[in-house]
Amino acid sequence: MADNKDRESNRLSARMGRYAKVGTNMGGIAAKVAGARLFGMELDNAKNAAELAAALGGLKGPLMKVAQLLSTIPDALPPEYTTELAKLQASAPPMGWAFVKRRMRAELGADWQGRFAEFGKEPAAAASLGQVHRATGHDGRVLACKLQYPDMASAVEADLKQLQMLFSLHRRMSPAIDTREIAKEISARVREELDYAREAAHIAVYQGILGDFDRIRVPEVIPELSTKRLLTMGWLTGKPLLDYKEHSQDERNLLARTMFHAWWHPFSHFGVIHGDPHLGNYTVFEQEGAPAGINLLDYGCIRIFPEAFVEGVVELYRGLLEENDDRVVAAYERWGFKDLKKEVIEVLNIWARFIYGPLLSDRVRSIADGVSAAEYGRKEAFRVHSALKQLGPLTVPQEFVFMDRAAIGLGGVFLHLRAELNFFELFNEQIDGFEAATVRKRQNDVLASAGLAGASHAA
Secondary structure, three states: OHHHHHHHHHHHHHHHHHHHHHHHHHHHHHHHHHHHHHOOOOOOHHHHHHHHHHHHHOOOOHHHHHHHHHHOOOOOOOHHHHHHHHOOOOOOOOOOHHHHHHHHHHHHOOOHHHHOOEEOOOOOEEOOOEEEEEEEOOOOOEEEEEEEOOOHHHHHHHHHHHHHHHHHHHHOOOOOEEOHHHHHHHHHHHHHHOOHHHHHHHHHHHHHHHOOOOOEEOOOEOHHHOOOOEEEEEOOOOEEHHHHOOOOHHHHHHHHHHHHHHHHHHHHHHOEEEOOOOHHHEEEEEEOOEEEEEEEOOOOOEEEOOHHHHHHHHHHHHHHHHOOHHHHHHHHHHHOOOOOOHHHHHHHHHHHHHHHHHHHOOOOEOOOOOOOOOOOOHHHHHHHHHHHHHHOOEEOOOOHHHHHHHHHHHHHHHHHHOOOEOHHHHHHHHHOOOOHHHHHHHHHHHHHHOOOOOHHHHO
């Protein structure tokens, strides 16, 4: 055991050395920004962004996760930085078999291999904080074992310090948006992703919410083979979503409708969202050779909202639909936007009309015409950024971050599928008879049954 401890501490010191190097590089960029402001010089954002990407590029794991999150939040960082960060890969180098054996022994004990009929030596998939191995149980069931990389807790804390540096750097550039709440939200969610016991509870929440909907499959957790750093689930067989891009319009629409339900139903009925809707988190299962539904694969980034926030989303939609300005402003205030001037409300409405646009017209349409999935939301984000720059920094409420990001991610999926749907009809089905008190009761019940009682107010 002592030997293992030494190795871990050596690993950690090497990792911290790398972070120190990144901190130095970022410190250099920060000094350059401060100097430019002092002497009234123009900053070369593109050059600084490239330097920053070079400083971060050697690191894998949590910081890459953070970078990818940031690249999808409008105006969290200047666009040049966003472009560079989006190129970074969010996967760590895979652990070799010797490492895997050591990690599995630490989680399940010395006889861990005897608890499986088979255990794949090579990872079947990589995640930002761990890797997935395919295994077989003694009952013949195929399993997915998600094993966390070593020292991730230390790495996450080191990375979040770098994130604070990145945000403080941005605040010196007279930004349109005050990023403090965004930083707080990202830090909370990334820390949560370390806790696989919590992720297992999130899966139980989704079983409770979507278990009766046969077009959506949620994995089953195997508790006796799971720990805080090892999550063992039933293997869900499926193909990547993008494999269906050239299928018939009907089949693409079926997948998009299913995605809409998988995202909006948990939110509108239980105040829960999947905060990381990128293509790798879904696969398609088939029946009789045709796509039949969606597998939901990753539950690390789940956001639980107070019912008042959900009510704000519904109220803003109804305010925009009725062109009722008072209702729109009340919705923003319910979300936690403060001291809203008329000009700021007009700018927020640009963004709101973009996000809600497809839900406001009762007709079959695409989510956005003539826009690529990669560009979805960028133009509107730039308009909002430019307008807010004139009006002073706006503090975005913490809860808003993942809601906004997920809506953009979901829109990107619909664009990839070239879906043509009546989004108005689909959304109104989800909010029909909406009552905040009912959402609160449903949420409390499903969280309690998953062992997460009270999480809505802690999240």
